[in-house]
Amino acid sequence: MVTTLLRLAYQNLQVKQLRLYIILTGVSIVIGVLFVSSILIAGIYYSLERGLSKLGADLLVIPKESLVNLKSALLTGEPSTFYMESSVLEKIRSLKGVKKASPQLFLTSATGECCVIGNSFLIGFDPSTDFTIMPWVAKKMGDSFPDDGAIIGGMVPFNLGDRLHFFGVPLTVWGQLERTGIGLYDNAIFFHIKKGYEMSEKSQTDPSIPPLKPLKGKISSVLVQLSVGAKIPFITFSILRSHPELKVVTTGNIQTSVRHTTIAVFFGVIVLIVLLVLSNVLMINAIFSAVVNERKRELGIMRAIGATKNSIFKLIVYESTIVTLLSGLLGMIVGGILLKIFHRTIIFYLKLLNIPFMLPPVEIIAWLALLAITIAFIMGISGSTYPALVALRIDPHEAMKQGL
Amino acid sequence: MDGFIRAIDLKKVYYVGNQKIEAVRGVSLQVERGDFIVILGHSGSGKTTLISMIGGLTRPSSGNVFIEGINLWALGDKELSLFRNKKIGFIFQSFSLLPSLNVLNNVVVPAIFSKKAKKDRKALQSRAHSILSDLNMVDKMNSYPSELSGGEQRRVAIARALINDPDIILADEPTSELDIRTEYEVIEIFQNINEAYKKTIIVVSHTLSWAQKAKKVIVMKDGLIYDNIADPVETLMGGMSKRI
Numbered sequence: 001m002v003t004t005l006l007r008l009a010y011q012n013l014q015v016k017q018l019r020l021y022i023i024l025t026g027v028s029i030v031i032g033v034l035f036v037s038s039i040l041i042a043g044i045y046y047s048l049e050r051g052l053s054k055l056g057a058d059l060l061v062i063p064k065e066s067l068v069n070l071k072s073a074l075l076t077g078e079p080s081t082f083y084m085e086s087s088v089l090e091k092i093r094s095l096k097g098v099k100k101a102s103p104q105l106f107l108t109s110a111t112g113e114c115c116v117i118g119n120s121f122l123i124g125f126d127p128s129t130d131f132t133i134m135p136w137v138a139k140k141m142g143d144s145f146p147d148d149g150a151i152i153g154g155m156v157p158f159n160l161g162d163r164l165h166f167f168g169v170p171l172t173v174w175g176q177l178e179r180t181g182i183g184l185y186d187n188a189i190f191f192h193i194k195k196g197y198e199m200s201e202k203s204q205t206d207p208s209i210p211p212l213k214p215l216k217g218k219i220s221s222v223l224v225q226l227s228v229g230a231k232i233p234f235i236t237f238s239i240l241r242s243h244p245e246l247k248v249v250t251t252g253n254i255q256t257s258v259r260h261t262t263i264a265v266f267f268g269v270i271v272l273i274v275l276l277v278l279s280n281v282l283m284i285n286a287i288f289s290a291v292v293n294e295r296k297r298e299l300g301i302m303r304a305i306g307a308t309k310n311s312i313f314k315l316i317v318y319e320s321t322i323v324t325l326l327s328g329l330l331g332m333i334v335g336g337i338l339l340k341i342f343h344r345t346i347i348f349y350l351k352l353l354n355i356p357f358m359l360p361p362v363e364i365i366a367w368l369a370l371l372a373i374t375i376a377f378i379m380g381i382s383g384s385t386y387p388a389l390v391a392l393r394i395d396p397h398e399a400m401k402q403g404l
Numbered sequence: 405m406d407g408f409i410r411a412i413d414l415k416k417v418y419y420v421g422n423q424k425i426e427a428v429r430g431v432s433l434q435v436e437r438g439d440f441i442v443i444l445g446h447s448g449s450g451k452t453t454l455i456s457m458i459g460g461l462t463r464p465s466s467g468n469v470f471i472e473g474i475n476l477w478a479l480g481d482k483e484l485s486l487f488r489n490k491k492i493g494f495i496f497q498s499f500s501l502l503p504s505l506n507v508l509n510n511v512v513v514p515a516i517f518s519k520k521a522k523k524d525r526k527a528l529q530s531r532a533h534s535i536l537s538d539l540n541m542v543d544k545m546n547s548y549p550s551e552l553s554g555g556e557q558r559r560v561a562i563a564r565a566l567i568n569d570p571d572i573i574l575a576d577e578p579t580s581e582l583d584i585r586t587e588y589e590v591i592e593i594f595q596n597i598n599e600a601y602k603k604t605i606i607v608v609s610h611t612l613s614w615a616q617k618a619k620k621v622i623v624m625k626d627g628l629i630y631d632n633i634a635d636p637v638e639t640l641m642g643g644m645s646k647r648i
Contacts, residue, residue: 005516011504301500304461305564306489306517308482397453397462 005311009318019287023323024330026283027376030276031331035372036339037269039360040346042368046360047180057132057223058232061092061239064247081106083218088243092222095238097230102129105196106220107167107212121153121188122166124196132223133177133190140175147192148172154179155186164189167199168209179358193219277379284383288320292387292394299391300399313388320384321377328376332369407434408604409458409572414467416453416627427453429627430467437571440598440605442614445624451608452576454624458606459574460488471572489518493565493603495575500561501549508532508545511563518568528567535563539593555586562593566601573597575607584613591617 013020066082086103093101105124125133127145137151141160145151150171152158162173171191179186200215226235236248292299299312307315339346343359350357359365411433418425428450435441445451456462458469460476469476471491479487488494493514501510511532536542539559549557558578565573575594579587595617598605607614608624615621623630 008505008509008513008516011509015504298502301494301496301502302513302517303485304459304488304494304496305514306485306568308485308517310482311517395462397456 005314006318006322009315010322012315013319013322016291019291020323023284023287023320024327026280027324027327027379028331028334030273030280030379031328031372031376032335032338033276033331034273034375035332035368036335037266037273038368038371039339039365040350040357041266042360042364043357044350046364047358058226058250059224059235059239060249061088061222061224062220062247062249064245066247081213081220083213083215083220084246086217086219088246089219089222091242092224092239095235097227097235098224099227099230100129100131100225102126102131102223103193103219104221104223105193105215105218107196107199107215122196122199123188123190124193125190126193131225136177136185137175138178142174145174145192146172148195149174149191151175151177151190153177153186153188156189167212168202168206169195169199171195277375281379281383284320284324284379285386288316288384288387289390291319292316292391296394296399299394300396303394303396303399309392312391312394316388316391317381317384321380324376324380324383325373328373331376332372408437408439408472409433409435409606410468410470411454411458412468412470414454414457414464414469416450416457416462417465426627428457428464431624431627431629432467433458433622433629435604435606437604438598438602440595440617440619441607441622442618442620443606443608443622443624443629444610444612444615445608446610449624450627451624454629455574455576455606455608459492459494460484485517489514490568491570491572493568493570493573495558495561495565495573495578497577497580501557501564503549506546506548507536507541507552507560510549510560511536511567514564514568532563532567535566536560539563553586554582555589558582558586558590559593562590562597566597566603571604573603573605575605577609578607579609579611579613587611587613 063082063084089101089103092098103126107122107124127134133151134145138154139160140151148171150164150173152173152175154177156176158164158173158176160173160176164171164173166189171189177185197215200212203209203212204214224235226232232250239246239248302315303309303312347357360368411431414428414431414433415426416428418427431450431454433454443451443454453462457464457467460469460479463477468478471487474487476484476487502513505513508529512528515528533542533545536545539562541556541559541563544552544556544560549560552560561578565575573594578594579590582590591613594605594607597603598619607618
């Protein structure tokens with residue numbers, strides 16, 4: 001009976017086509033906006049998760065005043081420098097519960113002798129203790145990382161084997177990370193930390209090289225991996241007790257903080273979508289109330305010839321749901337096409353807003369499509385429930401007298 | 405009293421504002437299987453309300469309706485709907501077809517609600533085809549109601565009433581708005597249904613054309629019935645236009 005009722009509902013929809021098109025247009029716009037926005041938001045989150053997971057660290061120890069700079073660096077890859085004494089590293093390593101600790105050294109803007117690289121972020125790391133960069137190298141030359149090697153981020157426009165010069169120090173591109181959407185990684189050039197100190201020294205002695213701060217004995221951050229069972233609050237407390245000038249952040253802290261920024265940006269969009277969904281539900285309600293009112297006699301006849309109240313309810317809800325599901329599909333197709341066309345523009349504007357973005361994987365997009373269709377389905381049901389309940393109250397005898 | 409259809413002291417009272425309207429004022433009626441009864445009466449005499457109560461469409465203010473011993477108004481809504489669907493074929497006044505469906509689909513609609521559609525889809529289509537053939541409507545099977553004449557629409561409504569092979573046909577003014585020639589054709593069809601299909605038929609009408617063909621004529625006036633009458637026109641005291 002369900003199939004036959006669905007067919008009947010579909011045939012009924014074809015009678016008043018203007019109404020059909022009004023609902024199709026309204027709901028497909030809502031679902032299209034919803035689908036595209038959800039892909040954008042998911043893309044941002046995916047990008048953040050993917051990028052921040054590559055920190056690979058449970059804790060990040062940095063100078064106290066540098067947290068804001070770190071967030072900016074994470075999102076935009078804008079060069080951001082802050083330093084602390086390198087002696088901190090050994091103290092952290094000696095703490096019970098710390099499995100690995102590896103230093104990083106951030107240098108100021110990347111001015112190469114061969115060229116000037118706009119926003120590239122120069123980061124020295126220690127390959128012997130590193131656990132955050134090497135595991136994520138997507139392509140590389142050979143197995144061992146040479147002393148003069150450089151690992152470039154996914155968006156740095158160099159090829160493997162290219163020769164670079166920074167602050168008088170030559171480097172060879174040895175590997176490249178996959179793209180993450182996180183500025184810190186995508187725009188960075190990583191090299192041996194001792195090359196960072198060499199750059200600093202050369203800049204002090206060679207007047208043709210832009211000056212860097214004296215960095216001997218300094219590091220920018222310590223990435224910490226904890227032993228199994230070690231408690232983050234306990235380690236944090238231990239570090240801060242001996243070094244109150246430091247700040248200990250977890251990757252969770254950073255993600256939360258960055259998420260708040262993106263939610264603030266997308267809050268307006270989310271509110272707009274909610275309002276659009278509600279207004280469309282009201283529109284469906286109004287249209288189907290009119291439909292029920294116009295078709296009182298017809299529904300009365302159906303009741304008279306044996307339709308139960310349940311069948312009448314289903315018929316009205318099926319009609320509405322068929323339209324909203326079709327609208328949902330249409331909205332997703334149009335939204336998907338627009339997203340494909342304006343993909344680069346969207347990334348450009350998000351970048352202006354310091355928001356990282358990568359298209360999420362197909363399976364996430366498929367889930368979002370399912371969510372959009374489900375919302376379209378719910379809109380259909382919720383929009384027509386009240387008119388369908390009104391239809392149940394139709395008295396067959398009274399309804400048939402209306403046509404006399 | 406063991407009739408096929410028994411209406412016992414049926415009353416129906418409406419209220420329009422503070423005004424009490426007694427549409428049917430205590431009607432008892434017995435119909436035997438295979439009867440062809442016509443209820444004649446003026447507009448507002450209560451005949452449509454009476455047939456609606458007998459058919460399970462309007463709940464009486466008081467009184468009972470028994471069909472094959474089943475108290476219709478003791479059934480729940482779902483049971484009553486299914487009972488109507490299975491036992492009673494309704495034919496209404498004009499514009500009773502579903503405009504979105506073609507003739508064939510209009511005819512099979514009652515079967516949708518009877519669970520027959522799922523089981524015997526082909527058999528159902530075949531039955532609809534056969535009934536439409538009997539009514540000379542096969543060539544219009546794919547037409548929509550708006551493309552049919554008044555007489556053709558009535559024939560489709562008759563086919564629809566027969567699709568579930570009900571025991572009873574209830575018809576409310578089935579020849580209203582038809583010309584005399586078409587009216588007679590429709591009456592012939594009803595007579596044929598009564599004789600060939602062995603259906604029990606109750607027709608309410610305000611035209612006397614039916615009186616000649618029915619096995620029994622009942623006159624209804626001011627919410628009461630006048631049974632076993634020699635001259636319906638006399639009973640109606642000349643208030644009815646004799647169209648023959």
